Amino acid sequence: xxxILPIIGALLYYACFVLSLQKVKEKIKNPLxxxxxxxxxxxxxxxxxxxxxISNIEERGMFFIxxxxxxxxxxxxxxxxxxxxxxIEKVCHCKGYEAxxxxxxxxxxxxxxxMKNTVTNYPPxxxxxxxxxxxxxxxxxxxLGAVAFLVMLRAMIKREDHDRMIVSCVRILFPxxxxxxxxxxxxxxxxxxxxxxxxxxxxxxxxxxxxxMLCLHLFKRRKLKKYARILVITGLLFIxxxxxxxxxxxxxxxxxx
Amino acid sequence: xxxxxxxxxxxxxxxMLVAFVITLIVGSTGNSPTEGKFGLVxxxxxxxxxxVMTVLALTxxxxxxxxxYKIGFYVLHAAIVFLIVGFIMTELATVTNRRIxxxxxxxxxxxLDGDVYVVxxxxxxxxxxxKDLLAYGENFMVNSVNTEYYEDGMPKYYEAKIMTYNSxxxxxxxxxxxxxxxxxxxxxxKIYLMSLPNxxxxxxxxxxxxxxxxxxxxxxxxxxxxxxxxxxxxxxKKKKEKDAVAAGKGGDAV
Numbered sequence: 279x280x281x282i283l284p285i286i287g288a289l290l291y292y293a294c295f296v297l298s299l300q301k302v303k304e305k306i307k308n309p310l311x312x313x314x315x316x317x318x319x320x321x322x323x324x325x326x327x328x329x330x331x332i333s334n335i336e337e338r339g340m341f342f343i344x345x346x347x348x349x350x351x352x353x354x355x356x357x358x359x360x361x362x363x364x365x366i367e368k369v370c371h372c373k374g375y376e377a378x379x380x381x382x383x384x385x386x387x388x389x390x391x392x393m394k395n396t397v398t399n400y401p402p403x404x405x406x407x408x409x410x411x412x413x414x415x416x417x418x419x420x421x422l423g424a425v426a427f428l429v430m431l432r433a434m435i436k437r438e439d440h441d442r443m444i445v446s447c448v449r450i451l452f453p454x455x456x457x458x459x460x461x462x463x464x465x466x467x468x469x470x471x472x473x474x475x476x477x478x479x480x481x482x483x484x485x486x487x488x489x490x491m492l493c494l495h496l497f498k499r500r501k502l503k504k505y506a507r508i509l510v511i512t513g514l515l516f517i518x519x520x521x522x523x524x525x526x527x528x529x530x531x532x533x534x535x
Numbered sequence: 536x537x538x539x540x541x542x543x544x545x546x547x548x549x550x551m552l553v554a555f556v557i558t559l560i561v562g563s564t565g566n567s568p569t570e571g572k573f574g575l576v577x578x579x580x581x582x583x584x585x586x587v588m589t590v591l592a593l594t595x596x597x598x599x600x601x602x603x604y605k606i607g608f609y610v611l612h613a614a615i616v617f618l619i620v621g622f623i624m625t626e627l628a629t630v631t632n633r634r635i636x637x638x639x640x641x642x643x644x645x646x647l648d649g650d651v652y653v654v655x656x657x658x659x660x661x662x663x664x665x666k667d668l669l670a671y672g673e674n675f676m677v678n679s680v681n682t683e684y685y686e687d688g689m690p691k692y693y694e695a696k697i698m699t700y701n702s703x704x705x706x707x708x709x710x711x712x713x714x715x716x717x718x719x720x721x722x723x724x725k726i727y728l729m730s731l732p733n734x735x736x737x738x739x740x741x742x743x744x745x746x747x748x749x750x751x752x753x754x755x756x757x758x759x760x761x762x763x764x765x766x767x768x769x770x771x772k773k774k775k776e777k778d779a780v781a782a783g784k785g786g787d788a789v
Contacts, residue, residue: 370769399685402692402715446769453762460754468716471633471648471727471740473625473750476567481558488551494765495544499537502544 283326284353284390290319291356291384298377316380323357323387330395337397345413346400349393356387358421362450370446378428382421408465415458420517422451423490427514430507444510445497452490459487470532479520479533486516539595543588550581569626570635579623586619603767611760618753624746630664631742648729649740652677659702663741668724674702677737678710695728695737697721713739 296302297312306312330344330353344350363379366372426447433440462480463473474480489509496506557568557578568574589612598608636647652658658675661668669675678696685691694714699721700707711719713728720726725747727740 399687399689399691402690405692406716449765449769453758453765456761457758460758464751464754465716467747468718469727471631471718471725471729471742474622476557476561476569478558478562481554481561485551485554485558488547488554492544492547492551495547499540502541505544 279329280349280395281391283322283329284387287319287322287326287353287356288384288387288391290315290322291380291387294319295377295380295384298380319380319383320357320360323353323383326353326390327357333395334397345410346397347393347395349390349395351413351417352386352389352393355417355421356383358417359383359386359425362418362421362425365450366443366446370443370450372443372446375425375429375443378425378432382424382428386424403469406465406468408461408468412458412461412465415454415461419451419455419458420521422447422454423514423517426451426510430510434507441497441503444507445494448490448493448497448510452494455487455490459483475532477532482516482520486513486520489513489516536595539591543591546584546588550585553577553581575626579626582619582623586616589615589619601767604764607760607762607764607767609760610756611764614753614756614760617749618757621746621749621751621753624749625744628746629742629744630666631740631744632663633740633742649727649738651732651736652739654678654680654735654737657702661741663724663743666724666743668721668741669699670722672702673699673708675699677739680731680734680737682731682734693728693731695731695739697726697739713737 294312294315297306297315303309303312327344330346330350334344334346344354359379359382363376366375426444429440429443429447432438433444462483466475467473490513493506493509493513496502496509557574560566560568569578593609593612593616598605632650634647637643652675654677656676659669661675676698678698680693680695682693683691692714694712696710696712697719698707698710709721711721711726713719713726715728718725718727723743725742725744727742729738729740731737
């Protein structure tokens, strides 16, 4: 099950992505297959989250949202794109970008297909009220960073103006990233006795935060927008470094659990 | 005014580059930049410049938009100043028993997260820098320690019961239970349980940080201000756009 659900989920997301492309849409005029596939992908993704949750309880007796391993975090991250897409469509009035969300979900869901669900015991330091909000906020921020990056790539390749969508993504991303960063700082003070320990992962997350902060400021001036666009690209690069540095490459860090 | 805005953005970019360099140094050496005098000065200078720019933003630039956006703008920028002041206070004025130990034989440096306190032993003085946790006539003691393990032997939970008491009468003044993620305060000092080296001792980190509440207020205001300003600034849908969407012409197709 640990492999089957992510594989089915990723395939469904890729299929939805293909069906959501404008050219395919024009050929297949009926939107129903796309919608059915999308609902199926969401259900499979949700089932994978639920399965992780139940397996955590059964194997380790832990009643936690499934964030115990990178595998579980990535499955949750793939699901985060759904509420964000709804919010961006309803509140920011940016429609027609479903392909980016689906591609982002599909890419993220591909990761767990090649990973093991290594559930380790929770060390005492992770048993904190800040653990879930810290990861939850960051997952939302990272999801939006990925979408902003994909839209920016499209804008650069096709030389189109998608600034409204990109700014919307960054504007939603930034509060979540701020909350995640400073939630982590308060937690660090509780557990290690320091708000800021200059750990390698903390430093990269600070750079990412600076990147998006500067990006928001640059987008406010027409003449500076070209620099802001570069920062959207580098933002995702920093996110990837922050996310994978200690979790995958196992660089010595207080964040390596 | 436009020029000042551009300069502020350029300075922010430079600070980001400094953070980048610091990260590379931290990554290669594993040391905190604020441990050395030069690093500390660089960090404080960067933070001070940021605080000055934030004050400039608060005073010079006219803020348009809806009221929640304006409130959010002022709250978050004021919070940044608060946070920076709190951080500098924390860096300069915190007194702690965390220290760097240098091995005389190997020359290797390691950080000691506090001191070892033996269970059941009475301490008449608990020195943290030039301050003392205890008032005159008080003693400090770690009463007991308790550890729970997972099936594979990994620690699941550990706690230590500590107390201060009158040295002559033996009457308890304050009794606290410390565990990981749950530090406690005694006379303004924050006490952390860092580890239990054995069943008869506890490693306690004791800290006095006058900037703690300034930082906490700064963080709370910054998060609230960021959410308020970023989420309230979305333009309301105009009637023309609504009609276009209803007619199936809206949106940027992929």
